[in-house]
Amino acid sequence: MATALDKVTDEYGTYAPKGSTCLVCKQEIKRSERVRRGYLRPEGDESGDMTAVYHHSPQCPA
Numbered sequence: 650m651a652t653a654l655d656k657v658t659d660e661y662g663t664y665a666p667k668g669s670t671c672l673v674c675k676q677e678i679k680r681s682e683r684v685r686r687g688y689l690r691p692e693g694d695e696s697g698d699m700t701a702v703y704h705h706s707p708q709c710p711a
Contacts, residue, residue: 665703672702674709 662683669678678684685706688699 662706663703669703671709672704674705674711676709676711678703678705 663686664680664682665678665684665686667680669684670676671678671684672687683706684703687702687704689702690699691697
């Protein structure tokens with residue numbers, strides 16, 4: 650299980666990999682939608698690899 654976002658890269662928009670879902674609204678992200686990327690660290694593992702997560706930018710369509 651992951652904790653809250655450790656880092657959000659808001660300096661630029663990006664595109665999510667195919668099959669990604671929005672962290673906020675849980676809807677599938679279309680390939681043409683701009684998103685922001687953040688990172689989650691596994692709970693209780695301060696030295697573990699972080700996982701990239703995506704959310705719609707500037708806000709979720711839902």
